Amino acid sequence: MATRNKSAKKKSGKDRSAEIEKAGAALRIQVREYVKNRDNPQPEGTIEPAKGKLGVMIPGMGAVATTFVAGVEAIRKGLAKPIGSLTQMGTVRLGKRTDGRSPKIKEFVPLATLDDLVFTGWDIYNDNMYEAASNAGVLDQRLLDQLKPFLSSVTPRAAVFDHNYVKKIDGPNVKKGKTKMDLAEQLRDDIRDFKKTSGVSRLITMWCGSTESFIAPTAAHQSVKAFEKALRENDEMIAPSMIYAYASLMEGVPFANGAPNLTVDLPVMLELSRKNEAPICGKDFKTGQTLMKTILAPGFKARMLGLSGWFSTNILGNRDGEVLDDPGSFKTKEESKLSVLEHILQPELYPELYGDMYHKVRINYYPPRGDNKEGWDNIDIFGWLGYPMQIKVDFLCRDSILAAPIVLDLVLLVDLAKRSAELKGIGIQEWLSFYFKSPMTAPGLYPEHDLFIQLMKLKNTLRHLKGEELITHLGLEYYD
Numbered sequence: 001m002a003t004r005n006k007s008a009k010k011k012s013g014k015d016r017s018a019e020i021e022k023a024g025a026a027l028r029i030q031v032r033e034y035v036k037n038r039d040n041p042q043p044e045g046t047i048e049p050a051k052g053k054l055g056v057m058i059p060g061m062g063a064v065a066t067t068f069v070a071g072v073e074a075i076r077k078g079l080a081k082p083i084g085s086l087t088q089m090g091t092v093r094l095g096k097r098t099d100g101r102s103p104k105i106k107e108f109v110p111l112a113t114l115d116d117l118v119f120t121g122w123d124i125y126n127d128n129m130y131e132a133a134s135n136a137g138v139l140d141q142r143l144l145d146q147l148k149p150f151l152s153s154v155t156p157r158a159a160v161f162d163h164n165y166v167k168k169i170d171g172p173n174v175k176k177g178k179t180k181m182d183l184a185e186q187l188r189d190d191i192r193d194f195k196k197t198s199g200v201s202r203l204i205t206m207w208c209g210s211t212e213s214f215i216a217p218t219a220a221h222q223s224v225k226a227f228e229k230a231l232r233e234n235d236e237m238i239a240p241s242m243i244y245a246y247a248s249l250m251e252g253v254p255f256a257n258g259a260p261n262l263t264v265d266l267p268v269m270l271e272l273s274r275k276n277e278a279p280i281c282g283k284d285f286k287t288g289q290t291l292m293k294t295i296l297a298p299g300f301k302a303r304m305l306g307l308s309g310w311f312s313t314n315i316l317g318n319r320d321g322e323v324l325d326d327p328g329s330f331k332t333k334e335e336s337k338l339s340v341l342e343h344i345l346q347p348e349l350y351p352e353l354y355g356d357m358y359h360k361v362r363i364n365y366y367p368p369r370g371d372n373k374e375g376w377d378n379i380d381i382f383g384w385l386g387y388p389m390q391i392k393v394d395f396l397c398r399d400s401i402l403a404a405p406i407v408l409d410l411v412l413l414v415d416l417a418k419r420s421a422e423l424k425g426i427g428i429q430e431w432l433s434f435y436f437k438s439p440m441t442a443p444g445l446y447p448e449h450d451l452f453i454q455l456m457k458l459k460n461t462l463r464h465l466k467g468e469e470l471i472t473h474l475g476l477e478y479y480d
């Protein structure tokens with residue numbers, strides 16, 4: 001009896017501690033839920049599911065566009081892997097480091113799958129995607145031949161083009177219209193036609209066209225009313241890329257800009273984007289040299305190392321290089337590349353370290369290299385007591401190979417934004433700065449260029465959308 005009592009007593013003690021443990025766990029979940037809901041009042045289910053096909057419309061079927069589309073098809077066929085794509089390969093940590101929760105991004109948020117993507121494009125040349133990809137010379141011809149039937153089926157629609165904005169090229173496949181408004185209407189017809197004939201449920205426009213000549217915003221770009229008047233009056237300050245942007249946003253279709261042109265970085269486009277709940281983002285894919293700059297410069301600043309000069313030069317021989325050989329197009333690119341260091345290093349806060357730096361960027365068209373660019377950087381830094389040091393970076397990169405996964409991620413994430421109740425009406429998607437050389441921001445806000453801050457911003461936005469705790473990296477709770 002005594003033994004039985006003892007064992008019963010022992011058992012109930014064990015039970016009690018299990019109960020306490022269970023109650024503690026439930027309380028911890030409740031507290032987590034409370035904090036989550038307090039910080040994220042957004043109700044569950046405010047991201048619409050990615051149902052149906054997603055139509056990807058690409059003005060500019062050149063090296064980047066064809067490398068992207070051919071790459072997606074190669075991956076769908078199991079011939080290659082989506083290396084470089086955060087949405088396909090990246091994970092996002094949730095909760096504490098000890099929780100062991102790190103799902104893949106594509107499993108954490110409802111993204112369209114690669115099988116859902118359907119493509120169309122516009123170009124001034126008549127080449128279909130197979131021919132254009134073969135001409136671009138980025139991907140191996142044997143791979144392209146395996147994809148030939150699919151790639152040949154993507155043919156270019158007639159482009160809206162103005163030679164004054166891209167001086168080095170000209171082509172036959174161009175729309176005609178009395179006014180720029182007529183051209184915008186024709187693009188809107190193209191969009192509706194693609195939606196109808198392809199049976200897609202959602203659309204996105206992804207500018208992969210050439211870099212246009214540099215212009216500054218004018219009165220015509222300040223409101224929808226002024227812009228529409230300017231379209232009807234054929235105002236020369238309206239570039240072709242802006243006509244594509246206007247047509248897309250009028251159709252409620254999001255627009256991402258891979259080139260440094262202003263395009264959607266204008267008050268008129270922000271107004272339209274918000275009104276029609278069509279997200280916008282840009283500008284200029286962050287690929288080779290600028291990617292390196294936004295990796296290295298935050299490191300120098302973190303260690304309080306000074307910088308006296310940064311000389312960057314590039315040689316490239318693709319069509320993009322030829323277009324950038326024109327001073328007008330180069331100026332657009334130069335502006336985009338130059339702003340990065342100023343914003344990362346903040347010379348106004350650290351005048352002794354960065355107040356006197358010399359930053360120079362050169363791009364030289366050199367045909368033998370094709371798409372395989374070489375970017376040299378000579379970096380003059382200084383350390384303890386002002387002693388100088390030098391760093392040389394020679395990046396033998398492949399431009400379009402670096403750009404293609406960015407295009408894929410932008411397509412999928414901008415489509416996510418369009419389905420998110422919280423993001424679709426805000427206009428500029430600053431959380432996608434990670435992908436751009438000149439990230440667009442709300443008026444008056446300086447852009448965040450540091451790649452690691454940009455990544456944190458992107459992942460925290462995903463956590464926020466899903467009502468997960470944001471990660472601050474404070475980590476004191478591990479030492480309670």
Ligand SMILES: NC(=O)c1ccc[n+]([C@@H]2O[C@H](COP(=O)([O-])OP(=O)(O)OC[C@H]3O[C@@H](n4cnc5c(N)ncnc54)[C@H](O)[C@@H]3O)[C@@H](O)[C@H]2O)c1
Nearest residue numbers: 060062063064123159209210211259285287319320399403
């Ligand atoms: N790593 C990169 O490759 C990279 C990085 C950042 C930005 N970009 C930008 O991305 C864009 C595409 O680069 P790319 O290497 O594919 O260039 P590309 O010259 O191979 O392709 C651009 C295509 O756009 C077409 N085009 C020009 N104006 C057009 C218009 N109004 N409508 C329709 N088509 C038009 C051209 O005919 C050409 O086929 C460029 O603006 C480039 O500066 C590229």
